[in-house]
Amino acid sequence: MDKASRSPAMTDVARLAGVSHQTVSRVLNDHPNVKEQTRIRVRAAIAELGYRPNRAARALVTGRSQLIGVVARNSTLYGPASMLTEFEQAAADAGFAVSVGSVRELDRSSISAVVDRHLDQRVAGLVVIANVASAAEALAEIPGDVPVVFIDGDPASGRPLVTVDQVAGARAATRHLLDAGHETVWHVSGPTDWFDSAGRIQGWKQTLLEAGAEVPPLLSADWSAAEGYRTGQMLARMPEVTAIFTANDHLALGILRALHERGRRVPHDVSIVGFDDVPEAAYFIPPLTTVRQAFGDVARAALSLLLGQMRDDAGTAHQIVVPPQLIVRESVSRPA
Amino acid sequence: MDKASRSPAMTDVARLAGVSHQTVSRVLNDHPNVKEQTRIRVRAAIAELGYRPNRAARALVTGRSQLIGVVARNSTLYGPASMLTEFEQAAADAGFAVSVGSVRELDRSSISAVVDRHLDQRVAGLVVIANVASAAEALAEIPGDVPVVFIDGDPASGRPLVTVDQVAGARAATRHLLDAGHETVWHVSGPTDWFDSAGRIQGWKQTLLEAGAEVPPLLSADWSAAEGYRTGQMLARMPEVTAIFTANDHLALGILRALHERGRRVPHDVSIVGFDDVPEAAYFIPPLTTVRQAFGDVARAALSLLLGQMRDDAGTAHQIVVPPQLIVRESVSRPA
């Protein structure tokens, strides 16, 4: 009796329940035409044997697995990393496993390599965290028969997409600084090829123009504290700079340090607003006013779009925009 | 000619190359007994058709997939998140996909649920990032026939394990502070049920005892800047505290802020050393001296242990310890 040596298959369940394996399959897939009584009998047999369907076999015959592939840039940046774990959690709750395919760069060849790997695994769907514009062309290659949802991609593509409203977040941040009485607001952006950056730049600029404020030159950086520091060293020497909106919290951290070194106090001399609300932002010196993105909401929205596509093929290609939230702390005050 | 409608299978390749599908299989798996000439012919056919093997079919017959399951706590903490992306990268380079299974807590039922999901997928191996002691019992349940490697687990378990030498890291940090002339060093630890915390506490205490220094009471916190701040508020009021070693950089950040608020200057009045070397640590005020963990090395080591187990069943259960590195910046000086 070494039945335990190999996990039970569908035929084992069928034998125990006194039905054919096909009936077991029907019970598993909730087919309508099964008598309630046999359904119960089969369920009992499944429970007794501790039977769990073999995903590989199912994937082979259906051509689809219970696996969702995620394509993301290899990154420990707060945003992408949070996005990923939130999505994994949402997918797990829905009974899906998540296969992560990191790429070093979001260029054409890297992306198609990862997509191919995922298609090899017969993923049921793909989620692409496409935060830079250069990804667009490679993504056009993804075959149309596999459900795809984009996070942070190009809204103009017409593909199903979930994104945080970067423009609104930037507007709230800029407006907050203007409302405090600053004549204008400087912006240190992320890399300009990121959609996030573009949206934040746009929101910042729009708000200044609407308020009739002068638009200072745009300062671009990568997302690191290091570049924030370098940029900050420059800004610290400019007395006319009294309000800065940075594209993420780590940039703000670097700027805070540069200002500190030059003896410019925050928020007394310079006000600053970040973006992301990383957990430690409340413990910067001073605590950072910033914009929080609801990554969990984005992840769940992306999953539900994906499931929608998987269910009905003619699913309309929705786009969902999640609003961000301004978190007010102590890094902003009226100008001196 | 709608061959493109369905991706080519092994038989298609075989037909084109004028051999049997089995020969194609042999070429794919690098079996020795294939004539060089046919091997080339088959390779050409594969290339021409753009054939890619169906992982599901292979998994079905072998009972093993090209998928590695990772069990980790759902977390955006720098350490675990870095570990995950590094491992994914290493696995991808070796041709493996990674299925992430996050759990909210590392308790028995969560873990066995995730492990079961992975076993459903017929993962080729499992990597468990088991950073708390409570995980140990649940992990004992993992069946012995699937290769498992632990990252950060209990060395005493005897299971294959890769870990950063936390004790050595803590010793370096503590010693650095003592060498600067401080009479003793206070320690703010992470949660005491984490192996990381335990190792760092041990290294800290050992070093103090060896140096004949007094061992101050242990202060425990979670890993957050928030608790660092709270703890820091207390420490800032104690003039005898001149040197602090914190279990991670975010705790240090919170403490820096608390000290700053109380007017205690770092490093002039208080020296501080963190742990992790998060990318922004160099831009704290002041730049933080800290201990860097080579997550990439850990990930690659874990993968190679796993591959070793997958190849030869009798593989000796190695344990690999990766040394950390003290990064000296400006948050430490001689006591006043």
Next chain:
DNA sequence: CGCAGAAATGTTATCGATAACATCCGCTTT
């Protein structure tokens, strides 16, 4: 030259599920 034995290749069975089709059964309907 022929034969053993190895090397190269082909044939068939198999993994565990779903799909498609076949069958059986019990009712209604006329």
Next chain:
DNA sequence: AAAGCGGATGTTATCGATAACATTTCTGCG
């Protein structure tokens, strides 16, 4: 009561690979 019908179930084919075994084709050597 026979035909017709749909609900419930069973049978067989199938997905695409590998494993095990069968067969053919080379070798080397007496």
